[in-house]
Amino acid sequence: MTAGRKPTRSNRKNNSQSNKSTKKISSRDKGKYIDYKDKRKKGDPLPSFREDAIRLNKFLSNAGICSRREADVLIKTGVVKINGEVITELGYKIKPGDKVQYDGETIKGETKRYVLLNKPKGFTSKLDSTQKKTVFSLIKKASKEQLYPVFKMEKDTTGLLLFTNDGDMYKKLNHPRYKAKKIYHVTLNKSFAREDLQKLTSGVSLDDGTTKCISAEFVDDGSENEIGIEISTGKSQIASRLFDALGYKVIKLDCVSFAGLSKKDMPRGYYRHLTEKEVSFLKMSR
Numbered sequence: 102m103t104a105g106r107k108p109t110r111s112n113r114k115n116n117s118q119s120n121k122s123t124k125k126i127s128s129r130d131k132g133k134y135i136d137y138k139d140k141r142k143k144g145d146p147l148p149s150f151r152e153d154a155i156r157l158n159k160f161l162s163n164a165g166i167c168s169r170r171e172a173d174v175l176i177k178t179g180v181v182k183i184n185g186e187v188i189t190e191l192g193y194k195i196k197p198g199d200k201v202q203y204d205g206e207t208i209k210g211e212t213k214r215y216v217l218l219n220k221p222k223g224f225t226s227k228l229d230s231t232q233k234k235t236v237f238s239l240i241k242k243a244s245k246e247q248l249y250p251v252f253k254m255e256k257d258t259t260g261l262l263l264f265t266n267d268g269d270m271y272k273k274l275n276h277p278r279y280k281a282k283k284i285y286h287v288t289l290n291k292s293f294a295r296e297d298l299q300k301l302t303s304g305v306s307l308d309d310g311t312t313k314c315i316s317a318e319f320v321d322d323g324s325e326n327e328i329g330i331e332i333s334t335g336k337s338q339i340a341s342r343l344f345d346a347l348g349y350k351v352i353k354l355d356c357v358s359f360a361g362l363s364k365k366d367m368p369r370g371y372y373r374h375l376t377e378k379e380v381s382f383l384k385m386s387r
Contacts, residue, residue, distance in 0.1 A: 260356030
């Protein structure tokens with residue numbers, strides 16, 4: 102286009118379409134959806150779960166002494182001893198059986214806990230919530246250690262929610278390369294059209310991109326408004342948004358399986374500790 106000439110209506114239309122196609126989602130929306138955070142950290146390696154050695158700063162942090170950054174300062178000042186010897190080397194790794202002392206006191210490593218809750222309706226999973234009904238009140242007797250949910254669950258959603266104080270496990274289950282699978286039992290406000298099942302598995306266009314289910318089918322012995330879906334995305338409120346985009350409203354949402362774990366023989370509101378076999382499975386699975 103020659104300099105100084107005004108764009109024609111056709112050019113203006115084309116430019117408008119181009120701007121629409123290249124429109125970026127705002128920073129506010131990026132923060133709302135987990136998958137955008139996943140893209141920024143997709144290069145991070147999966148945790149190795151090696152038990153033979155652990156960095157000293159991580160050990161002190163896991164024991165609740167301080168943060169890793171603060172632990173580096175303590176190490177450099179010479180107030181940390183390993184087997185009676187002062188250690189000032191950053192990045193030093195301790196082995197099983199090593200005696201760690203800080204300011205003259207022996208430090209015991211934090212015991213890793215893995216607690217599975219069958220969450221009832223009406224309990225929030227937000228850490229900073231001022232509400233009385235929180236998921237943390239349901240598991241307060243499960244462990245002396247502070248436990249955190251591995252993913253957020255909406256207040257009215259029910260089903261499996263895993264808690265842990267194992268940072269490596271938390272990272273793995275939320276890692277974009279692993280993407281722990283969830284199976285939901287969805288109850289809708291009306292009968293679900295069979296042709297919409299294929300839409301769920303082929304992809305539904307949402308505000309933050311196209312999302313598809315691994316599988317979707319009617320629930321056995323259920324009514325025509327009950328659907329079972331399997332997903333691996335970590336997007337916020339994904340189940341509700343998928344069905345809303347297809348013209349349905351979710352009435353009930355129940356997580357019946359998470360990362361291969363089931364709620365079999367677990368009444369609503371009850372919790373249990375994972376078995377060693379289950380923990381090993383989560384660590385080894387890819």
